[in-house]
Amino acid sequence: MNIESIGTWAGEVYKALENSETRMLGLKGLKKATKLKKDELMAALGWLGREGKIALAMSDEDLVVTLV
Numbered sequence: 001m002n003i004e005s006i007g008t009w010a011g012e013v014y015k016a017l018e019n020s021e022t023r024m025l026g027l028k029g030l031k032k033a034t035k036l037k038k039d040e041l042m043a044a045l046g047w048l049g050r051e052g053k054i055a056l057a058m059s060d061e062d063l064v065v066t067l068v
Contacts (some may be wrong), residue, residue: 006043006044006046006047009034009038010043010045010047010048011041012034012036012044013034013036013041013044013045013048013065014029014048014053014067016033016034017030017054017065017066019033023066023067024067025063025065026059026062026063026064027062027063027065030065045065050056053067053068054066055068
């Protein structure tokens, strides 16, 4: 895992959120849309969160990620 890879994964997550109708997906939906492993997905979410591009919320038992 390196910075370049994390940036690439963050781009994949961002595109998946952008392409969803509501601009939000749960973790399961993001994993399915991006085909990233859990640790790759978490690193990408950290990247996007640090840039202020996403908001996180709990819904039932799933973490929901929304573009801001």
